Amino acid sequence: MFGKKISELYIEFRERMLAKKLSRELGTSFQNSTSKTVLSGTETLTLSAQTDKKREEVLNNVTDIMIAAKNNPDKMLDYVKSAGVKVYVIKNNSKLLKNIGEEDGFILPLSGVKAAMLSFALEKKVSFKTPVMFVFREEMLDAYYVLQQFYKWYSYKSGLPGFDAKTQDIFKKYMTKGYDITKLTLEETLMLKEAVARDTDATNFAIEVAKLRDGGRNVLNKMQDGGANI
Numbered sequence: 001m002f003g004k005k006i007s008e009l010y011i012e013f014r015e016r017m018l019a020k021k022l023s024r025e026l027g028t029s030f031q032n033s034t035s036k037t038v039l040s041g042t043e044t045l046t047l048s049a050q051t052d053k054k055r056e057e058v059l060n061n062v063t064d065i066m067i068a069a070k071n072n073p074d075k076m077l078d079y080v081k082s083a084g085v086k087v088y089v090i091k092n093n094s095k096l097l098k099n100i101g102e103e104d105g106f107i108l109p110l111s112g113v114k115a116a117m118l119s120f121a122l123e124k125k126v127s128f129k130t131p132v133m134f135v136f137r138e139e140m141l142d143a144y145y146v147l148q149q150f151y152k153w154y155s156y157k158s159g160l161p162g163f164d165a166k167t168q169d170i171f172k173k174y175m176t177k178g179y180d181i182t183k184l185t186l187e188e189t190l191m192l193k194e195a196v197a198r199d200t201d202a203t204n205f206a207i208e209v210a211k212l213r214d215g216g217r218n219v220l221n222k223m224q225d226g227g228a229n230i
Contacts, residue, residue: 051160055201058158062151062205071209073146080134080153087134088122094137096121101172104140105149107133108156108168132156144210151202162194171195 069075077087090096097104100114110118110130119127122135134149156163162171170192173179184192 054158054160055155058151058155058160058201059205061158062154065150065154066147066209071143071147071213073141073143076143076146076150077134080150083157085132085134085153088136089141090121090135090137093121097135097137102135104136105134105145106153106156107135108163108165144206147209148202148206151205152198155198155201160198162191162196162198167191167195171199 065079066076069079081087096118100110100117102110102114102118107118107130109132112128115128115130116126118135119125119130132153134153136146161167170184170188174181174192174196181189181192
């Protein structure tokens with residue numbers, strides 16, 4: 001399902017560029033913190049050397065951390081805590097994350113009603129802004145799922161693009177069944193592409209580790225079937 005959506009993304013991206021953008025905005029560009037996409041004529045040039053370098057650094061560093069921790073989820077999360085990030089395990093409120101539109105694991109800063117609901121459920125106080133954190137239901141504390149979420153967090157803290165609030169909002173809508181990406185602007189489409197890339201990197205890493213170890217088959221199947229919707 002997720003693989004199919006990626007294919008549709010690139011098809012729609014190309015069609016939208018050709019039909020609605022390039023004819024009117026030749027020479028326009030989109031830039032994030034580590035890459036730049038330039039449109040000229042009917043061609044697209046993406047300058048992503050810095051992004052690629054950071055991706056390689058993330059891959060190498062997470063691999064080293066995982067090996068040192070023997071992919072033990074408790075030790076992986078201890079590393080997160082040592083960086084000053086709080087980790088919560090939900091025992092009696094399994095619908096909390098679904099109600100605020102979040103998944104188990106790495107959660108980016110929230111604001112407004114979502115932040116208030118989350119802070120009250122976790123700490124019995126109301127705050128309309130919450131920091132980066134990890135929140136898991138007990139049943140999701142699986143080594144491979146924790147590894148995937150750890151990888152996303154490490155990508156975020158390493159400065160890879162795709163994690164700003166607007167991009168993540170688009171990504172969450174994209175992962176909703178039936179969402180029409182043809183309504184996105186060119187800039188929004190490129191932002192979505194980065195978010196998809198970050199999620200894919202994390203999922204592929206966890207899948208490769210699961211393939212090499214016993215006991216990872218159930219999570220491996222979930223990741224392959226659902227991608228970001230584990």
